[in-house]
Amino acid sequence: MSLDEKFFAIKKGLLEFLVLKIVAGEKVYVADILRQLSETEFSTQEGTLYPLLSKMRREGLVDYEWKESDAGPPRKYYELTAKGREHLRETLDYWGKISGTVKNLGQK
Amino acid sequence: MNKVITINLGGTAYQLEEGGFDALRAYLDTAAARLQGNPDRDEIISDIEQAIGEKFRALLNSYKTVVTAKEVSAVLADMGPIEAEPGATAGAAATGTGTGSAAPESGATHQPGGRPKRLYRVYEGAMISGVCNGIGAYANIDPTLVRLAFVVLTIFWGAGIAVYFAMAIIVPSARSPEEKAAASGAARFTAQEFIRRARAGYYDAMKSFPDRHARREWKRRFKQEMRGWRTAFRQEASQGAASFRPHWPPPWTPGAHPGLGVALPLFSLLHGTLTIIWLCALISLLATGALFGLPLPSGIPVWVGLILLMFVFGFFAWPLKMARRAVYYHGFGGPGWTWPFIFVVDALVWLAFAAVLIWLARHYLPQAREAVHHLPAVFHEAADNVRDWWNKK
Numbered sequence: 001m002s003l004d005e006k007f008f009a010i011k012k013g014l015l016e017f018l019v020l021k022i023v024a025g026e027k028v029y030v031a032d033i034l035r036q037l038s039e040t041e042f043s044t045q046e047g048t049l050y051p052l053l054s055k056m057r058r059e060g061l062v063d064y065e066w067k068e069s070d071a072g073p074p075r076k077y078y079e080l081t082a083k084g085r086e087h088l089r090e091t092l093d094y095w096g097k098i099s100g101t102v103k104n105l106g107q108k
Numbered sequence: 109m110n111k112v113i114t115i116n117l118g119g120t121a122y123q124l125e126e127g128g129f130d131a132l133r134a135y136l137d138t139a140a141a142r143l144q145g146n147p148d149r150d151e152i153i154s155d156i157e158q159a160i161g162e163k164f165r166a167l168l169n170s171y172k173t174v175v176t177a178k179e180v181s182a183v184l185a186d187m188g189p190i191e192a193e194p195g196a197t198a199g200a201a202a203t204g205t206g207t208g209s210a211a212p213e214s215g216a217t218h219q220p221g222g223r224p225k226r227l228y229r230v231y232e233g234a235m236i237s238g239v240c241n242g243i244g245a246y247a248n249i250d251p252t253l254v255r256l257a258f259v260v261l262t263i264f265w266g267a268g269i270a271v272y273f274a275m276a277i278i279v280p281s282a283r284s285p286e287e288k289a290a291a292s293g294a295a296r297f298t299a300q301e302f303i304r305r306a307r308a309g310y311y312d313a314m315k316s317f318p319d320r321h322a323r324r325e326w327k328r329r330f331k332q333e334m335r336g337w338r339t340a341f342r343q344e345a346s347q348g349a350a351s352f353r354p355h356w357p358p359p360w361t362p363g364a365h366p367g368l369g370v371a372l373p374l375f376s377l378l379h380g381t382l383t384i385i386w387l388c389a390l391i392s393l394l395a396t397g398a399l400f401g402l403p404l405p406s407g408i409p410v411w412v413g414l415i416l417l418m419f420v421f422g423f424f425a426w427p428l429k430m431a432r433r434a435v436y437y438h439g440f441g442g443p444g445w446t447w448p449f450i451f452v453v454d455a456l457v458w459l460a461f462a463a464v465l466i467w468l469a470r471h472y473l474p475q476a477r478e479a480v481h482h483l484p485a486v487f488h489e490a491a492d493n494v495r496d497w498w499n500k501k
Contacts, residue, residue: 047187057148
């Protein structure tokens with residue numbers, strides 16, 4: 001079992017966190033998010049991202065607005081809501097704690 | 109040389125090779141099935157359609173106007189399988205068929221996705237009063253199959269007609285655009301809906317009736333034929349009953365025999381089980397052209413197989429049905445009860461038993477749940493098979 005397979009479930013669970021981080025940076029549309037993720041270990045596809053974004057929107061973490069594009073029909077550009085920003089801050093704190101634990105455990 | 113099919117994705121027309129079209133349809137069908145119960149299903153699907161359209165557009169230029177089957181599969185592979193949300197799957201399983209009913213906070217805002225579905229009669233493309241059309245739209249099944257089901261119901265149980273007319277009276281017809289949208293649960297004219305209508309030969313049928321007279325004449329003849337069938341079957345049924353009656357002990361006073369209470373559910377259970385086995389056989393024959401993986405002997409076309417299957421079922425079900433009729437007849441004081449009434453009660457009882465069995469299977473057998481999940485796709489496939497066969501003739 002490769003490390004990639006071992007961490008499959010953890011990576012999947014972290015995806016929402018990472019999408020929050022990406023959306024926090026600037027207004028993005030789905031292809032932007034995919035491009036940013038594709039350079040990392042968290043590379044994913046539309047089939048996963050669209051349902052995830054719709055769930056996050058339903059939970060009030062992100063919202064979108066339609067913007068004209070130079071090629072083709074208008075696109076949905078996503079941004080964080082106030083609730084999403086709060087959630088991101090909490091998650092970052094929590095993540096800091098976890099990674100601290102991983103680093104320090106077992107060391108003397 | 110390949111056939112090309114034009115589709116509408118997010119408001120733009122694309123031309124696909126036929127193989128690519130089939131792949132895209134299968135992908136969207138699977139996506140819709142996976143997102144069952146998700147209040148934003150329609151919105152996600154239209155997002156996905158638009159994303160696919162964008163990828164298609166990147167492949168085309170003024171000299172290349174058709175997306176090949178290979179390119180479609182490449183695009184679909186790039187999209188990746190649609191994943192149901194981890195949180196939503198549990199909810200979807202719990203609420204079961206209650207699609208769209210669970211969208212309290214999202215429905216309040218501007219969003220068009222979680223529109224509740226309602227059963228309406230749909231006149232567009234209807235044959236008689238739009239009952240079958242409405243059921244088809246509601247369950248996302250080809251209306252031709254619903255009509256076929258009603259005809260089969262009528263032939264074997266007679267109650268098809270009664271159920272049909274009852275529904276024609278009770279079920280409201282969709283008149284306003286909102287009601288029409290609610291009939292199929294579709295907020296927008298998605299590619300899937302477009303494909304469904306195109307496949308259903310909806311536009312062809314309109315072409316083949318150039319004027320109102322021809323259409324009306326055809327309708328009249330159809331109704332007449334149905335009436336003829338009904339009387340013929342009723343006669344047959346009453347003859348069957350007449351020949352059965354002498355073998356049954358003379359009438360008791362109402363509800364006299366203690367065995368009746370045991371016999372009736374037993375007969376109903378047997379009849380329901382038989383019906384389900386028969387339905388499974390029918391679906392497998394329609395969808396794959398083989399009976400549970402067993403191919404038909406060469407030289408026997410699918411439609412002959414279908415008729416044979418119906419006869420075999422009728423052969424086994426007839427005694428059971430007659431026995432149950434006789435139980436009703438005697439258990440409820442006989443002569444006061446006329447035949448049509450017994451038809452209805454009989455049909456309701458075995459339908460209830462069949463429904464309970466299906467529910468139990470769905471609840472306790474993962475395979476059965478899977479099968480129910482794939483049913484819409486199987487029905488589409490079956491409709492295609494029947495139509496191909498019809499066109500070949």
